Amino acid sequence: MYLGLDVGGTHTDAVLIDNNKIVASFKAPTDHKNLLTSINRALAEVTKSVDRSAIKRINLSTTLSTNAIVENKTEKVGVIISGGPGIDPESFRLGDFFYVIPGSIDHRGTLIKDLESAGVKAALEECAGKNVRVYSLVTKFSTRNPGEEEYLAEKVGDQADFVSLGHRLSGQLNFPRRVGTAYFNSAVWRLYNQFCDAINESLKELGIDTQVNVLKADGGTMPLSLSRELPVETILSGPAASIMGIISLCDITDDSIILDIGGTTTDIAIFASGAPLVERQGISFASVPTLVRSLLARSIGIGGDSRISVQSGKVTVGPMREGPSMAEGGPVITLVDALNYNGTISYGNTAASKKGVDEAAKKAGMKADVLVKASIEFAVGFITDQVNAMLAEINDKPVYTIHEMLENRAIVPEKVYLMGGPAQGFARYLHASFNKEVIIPREYAVANAIGAALAKPTFQVELFADTSKGQLIIPNLNIREKVAGDYTVEQAEDEARSYLVDYCKRMGIQSSVKDIEIIESSSFKMVQGYFSTGRDIRVKCQIKPGVEGGIA
Amino acid sequence: MIKAKNRMGLIFFPAYDWAIDPSHPEREERLLYTQDQLWEEGIFDIEGIHEFKPDIATEEDVMRTHFCFPDVRTVTTESHMISAGGAIKAARIVMDGEVDKAFALVRPPGHHAMKSVHGNRGFCNINNEAIMVEYIREKYGTKKIAIVDTDCHHGDGTQDVYWHDPNILYISIHQDGRTLYPGSGHVPELGGPCARGKTINIPLPPATSDEGFLYAIDNIVLPILADFKPELIINSAGQDNHYTDPITNMNFSAQGYAILNEKLNPDIAVLEGGYSIQGALPYVNLGIVLAMAGVDYSMVREPDYNYEALRQDRNISGYIEKVADAVLDAYRNPPKDKNAVKYGDYNVRKKQIYYDTDGIRESQIESVMACKKCPGVLHIESSSSANPLSFGIEIPFGACRSCRDEGLRVFRDAKDSRKYRTIHFINRFDKEYIRV
Numbered sequence: 001m002y003l004g005l006d007v008g009g010t011h012t013d014a015v016l017i018d019n020n021k022i023v024a025s026f027k028a029p030t031d032h033k034n035l036l037t038s039i040n041r042a043l044a045e046v047t048k049s050v051d052r053s054a055i056k057r058i059n060l061s062t063t064l065s066t067n068a069i070v071e072n073k074t075e076k077v078g079v080i081i082s083g084g085p086g087i088d089p090e091s092f093r094l095g096d097f098f099y100v101i102p103g104s105i106d107h108r109g110t111l112i113k114d115l116e117s118a119g120v121k122a123a124l125e126e127c128a129g130k131n132v133r134v135y136s137l138v139t140k141f142s143t144r145n146p147g148e149e150e151y152l153a154e155k156v157g158d159q160a161d162f163v164s165l166g167h168r169l170s171g172q173l174n175f176p177r178r179v180g181t182a183y184f185n186s187a188v189w190r191l192y193n194q195f196c197d198a199i200n201e202s203l204k205e206l207g208i209d210t211q212v213n214v215l216k217a218d219g220g221t222m223p224l225s226l227s228r229e230l231p232v233e234t235i236l237s238g239p240a241a242s243i244m245g246i247i248s249l250c251d252i253t254d255d256s257i258i259l260d261i262g263g264t265t266t267d268i269a270i271f272a273s274g275a276p277l278v279e280r281q282g283i284s285f286a287s288v289p290t291l292v293r294s295l296l297a298r299s300i301g302i303g304g305d306s307r308i309s310v311q312s313g314k315v316t317v318g319p320m321r322e323g324p325s326m327a328e329g330g331p332v333i334t335l336v337d338a339l340n341y342n343g344t345i346s347y348g349n350t351a352a353s354k355k356g357v358d359e360a361a362k363k364a365g366m367k368a369d370v371l372v373k374a375s376i377e378f379a380v381g382f383i384t385d386q387v388n389a390m391l392a393e394i395n396d397k398p399v400y401t402i403h404e405m406l407e408n409r410a411i412v413p414e415k416v417y418l419m420g421g422p423a424q425g426f427a428r429y430l431h432a433s434f435n436k437e438v439i440i441p442r443e444y445a446v447a448n449a450i451g452a453a454l455a456k457p458t459f460q461v462e463l464f465a466d467t468s469k470g471q472l473i474i475p476n477l478n479i480r481e482k483v484a485g486d487y488t489v490e491q492a493e494d495e496a497r498s499y500l501v502d503y504c505k506r507m508g509i510q511s512s513v514k515d516i517e518i519i520e521s522s523s524f525k526m527v528q529g530y531f532s533t534g535r536d537i538r539v540k541c542q543i544k545p546g547v548e549g550g551i552a
Numbered sequence: 553m554i555k556a557k558n559r560m561g562l563i564f565f566p567a568y569d570w571a572i573d574p575s576h577p578e579r580e581e582r583l584l585y586t587q588d589q590l591w592e593e594g595i596f597d598i599e600g601i602h603e604f605k606p607d608i609a610t611e612e613d614v615m616r617t618h619f620c621f622p623d624v625r626t627v628t629t630e631s632h633m634i635s636a637g638g639a640i641k642a643a644r645i646v647m648d649g650e651v652d653k654a655f656a657l658v659r660p661p662g663h664h665a666m667k668s669v670h671g672n673r674g675f676c677n678i679n680n681e682a683i684m685v686e687y688i689r690e691k692y693g694t695k696k697i698a699i700v701d702t703d704c705h706h707g708d709g710t711q712d713v714y715w716h717d718p719n720i721l722y723i724s725i726h727q728d729g730r731t732l733y734p735g736s737g738h739v740p741e742l743g744g745p746c747a748r749g750k751t752i753n754i755p756l757p758p759a760t761s762d763e764g765f766l767y768a769i770d771n772i773v774l775p776i777l778a779d780f781k782p783e784l785i786i787n788s789a790g791q792d793n794h795y796t797d798p799i800t801n802m803n804f805s806a807q808g809y810a811i812l813n814e815k816l817n818p819d820i821a822v823l824e825g826g827y828s829i830q831g832a833l834p835y836v837n838l839g840i841v842l843a844m845a846g847v848d849y850s851m852v853r854e855p856d857y858n859y860e861a862l863r864q865d866r867n868i869s870g871y872i873e874k875v876a877d878a879v880l881d882a883y884r885n886p887p888k889d890k891n892a893v894k895y896g897d898y899n900v901r902k903k904q905i906y907y908d909t910d911g912i913r914e915s916q917i918e919s920v921m922a923c924k925k926c927p928g929v930l931h932i933e934s935s936s937s938a939n940p941l942s943f944g945i946e947i948p949f950g951a952c953r954s955c956r957d958e959g960l961r962v963f964r965d966a967k968d969s970r971k972y973r974t975i976h977f978i979n980r981f982d983k984e985y986i987r988v
């Protein structure tokens with residue numbers, strides 16, 4: 001049995017899946033003041049009538065780190081960075097303990113100028129004085145040469161309970177994002193680890209002794225134990241849970257549009273040949289871009305509880321939400337009320353919806369059915385426009401080779417998969433607007449928990465080799481090796497793969513060989529004058545996102 | 553998060569799978585380290601900076617601009633069409649108001665490609681800026697455009713394309729042709745008889761530093777631009793003036809390039825040369841992108857930058873001041889073109905052109921109508937070691953009706969003569985581009 005638990009902004013959902021069948025599910029409002037209470041209750045309820053020892057795995061998607069950051073409940077972090085030439089690093093200031101140290105590494109990973117030790121010392125003294133206990137240490141191009149970040153870690157020493165080193169979080173190039181990622185990672189570290197302790201405690205009390213994973217924004221999981229060092233990876237996993245859910249519920253093979261219509265927002269995702277697309281660099285969070293890998297999803301301000309407004313005869317919907325629909329006792333009419341009114345759905349107190357719409361129409365001096373029609377048209381039109389804009393952007397994604405430029409296949413969705421509370425109400429309107437088949441999976445109400453339950457692990461490594469320097473580096477695995485002058489891209493691909501497999505074994509990440517793929521691979525001859533000096537080899541290897549089995 | 557003052561579009565197309573040949577400076581990884589630097593700096597996370605995919609130029613886009621012998625396909629590859637398409641995309645997003653400024657960071661370059669094309673010269677086959685300018689004129693009707701070429705080599709191709717066009721001001725700042733390929737670009741080269749002073753050459757001596765370049769911008773380029781009043785400024789942004797460039801002898805820096813860009817304030821920049829791919833391009837390109845976006849670039853420096861070592865010699869400064877006087881004088885009072893020969897209503901010149909990369913020799917007789925009402929119908933009789941006698945006729949952008957009729961007549965006569973293997977006919981009046 002697989003247990004999936006999604007602690008969302010509104011609801012906490014749990015499901016128990018056995019042999020591709022849902023054997024138990026549970027849904028309750030999330031208690032934001034105490035996430036653990038919500039989780040414990042969901043765990044207890046969903047497992048109350050089963051043999052708890054038969055649970056093979058628990059996958060958990062939680063908003064804990066997300067909320068901590070949004071609500072400013074994070075710990076103070078000593079951010080010590082070094083940029084060298086380029087954009088002024090002051091622009092990336094985060095928190096009250098932010099220090100820029102002179103020094104530089106160039107794009108080849110060559111150390112140009114040592115870090116100024118006096119500056120490091122002064123920064124650390126100040127932090128010690130203010131009892132700063134966690135640190136984020138990041139230098140520009142540290143993914144090419146992590147030496148300076150390691151030097152900083154050595155200097156911090158016992159002064160820290162925890163340090164985040166930029167190069168361990170991602171192999172990608174992007175200094176400002178690396179700073180942001182390392183900052184968040186340290187900022188939520190303590191809180192997240194306390195949470196992990198509490199989860200383990202709860203499971204023990206319930207008599208559940210099994211592997212526990214957490215869901216990441218890229219739709220994959222990682223072991224809870226590993227996430228203790230990488231808590232930043234757990235932010236914004238909610239949309240990924242839903243997307244993985246729809247993959248579990250439907251056999252998606254084509255280009256498709258995924259719409260998750262919630263109360264306040266609609267999440268849009270796009271699939272290419274049945275596979276979800278991934279953000280180019282990473283997720284942006286609290287207006288700070290990060291290197292946290294994420295599925296490509298866009299959230300727009302329209303949902304079932306979006307307010308309907310009329311201004312001089314013009315009907316608009318959202319982006320404001322002022323409480324639930326009138327059907328649920330709310331103060332203003334929303335899309336749900338409009339759908340209730342014309343009988344598309346029958347949700348909650350339909351009489352209240354009718355009364356509310358009639359009154360609003362009267363006030364606006366228009367016929368009620370006209371108001372209802374206009375508001376639904378507005379909402380559906382808005383969603384359609386946003387989906388099309390997102391598609392245009394995806395299809396216009398820059399490429400860097402002539403081959404890709406000529407072979408580039410545009411994504412042309414054939415189906416719309418729809419889920420979320422008010423999904424049923426929108427189906428026929430979206431069908432008309434997109435002129436595509438609209439599919440609503442059964443069990444869509446707990447799709448997110450199903451997605452969490454069945455999500456498989458993901459992981460990514462980036463290998464960078466410079467044969468003229470005779471060096472190979474895989475930053476996030478902390479691997480540095482010598483390579484021979486005749487090292488090839490094929491060897492690099494093999495090595496990236498085997499290091500990834502090896503790491504997964506050690507960390508208890510269960511993955512199968514068929515899910516491991518090389519996603520980027522290049523080899524450039526480096527020329528000095530007219531002589532070749534070596535090769536610049538780059539390989540990206542990943543365990544791709546996916547689900548185990550599905551719901552029959 | 554940083555916010556750009558100007559909305560800026562970057563068309564980045566490094567063509568990682570294309571090289572002239574494996575050890576040629578114009579090879580696959582030329583922009584690899586630039587990309588590394590731009591990504592590590594998080595350029596695309598700056599609010600207001602967007603990356604765009606290039607268009608692919610069409611055969612018509614090329615035929616509107618060049619006489620290609622024997623045809624477009626023979627003298628170009630996909631890479632050229634994408635590079636020119638990158639420039640077109642830059643123009644489109646600026647002209648459509650999607651962005652305030654755009655930089656086409658594309659390769660291969662184009663500024664050595666002339667009006668008539670038989671092959672590759674100076675790493676260039678077709679002229680990206682000229683194809684872009686003709687696209688702009690045709691689609692948006694823009695009348696006065698200035699191209700400022702800051703590549704270290706004289707842009708003899710762009711000069712050739714616009715030699716007779718009084719509506720396109722072409723200014724080239726470069727290392728003195730007596731010391732560098734292609735050897736041309738001297739002060740007295742001022743444009744054809746009907747476009748005198750609309751071609752401006754500023755040859756600078758080897759070892760010119762930031763100081764000398766910026767002096768030339770402040771004292772020559774900006775005053776001339778202020779006088780010409782273009783609707784659009786285009787920068788052919790070659791980066792081979794850099795002190796680390798392996799094939800030139802100048803002492804310009806990344807900081808200098810960024811300041812130059814800010815002073816010039818171009819609407820569109822298009823990459824040209826620049827072959828110090830590790831030591832210069834990452835920093836120069838970063839500087840240009842930030843300057844165009846209006847983001848602080850004061851901390852952009854090469855790791856090995858040394859002000860003292862690059863300080864400009866006093867003699868050089870004195871020499872550049874003299875060049876400035878000569879150029880300004882030539883712009884204001886251009887002397888008559890002594891080489892112009894008149895046959896009837898036509899000004900005629902003979903040209904020998906060498907395509908260094910492909911080893912082709914071309915002979916041309918170029919004739920242009922001395923018209924008072926328009927740039928004048930133009931035709932080129934051309935033969936080369938690659939192509940037998942061929943012919944190109946252009947009824948120019950903004951042509952008057954009588955030049956249009958004359959162009960049609962010349963085209964008809966050329967066909968009837970059966971003298972030419974290929975005839976190219978550019979008819980900007982009726983937007984017709986024909987090859988027979």
Ligand SMILES: [Zn+2]
Pocket residue numbers: 703704705790792824825826
């Ligand atoms: Zn050049």
Ligand SMILES: [Zn+2]
Pocket residue numbers: 923924925926927928929951952953954955956
């Ligand atoms: Zn005329």
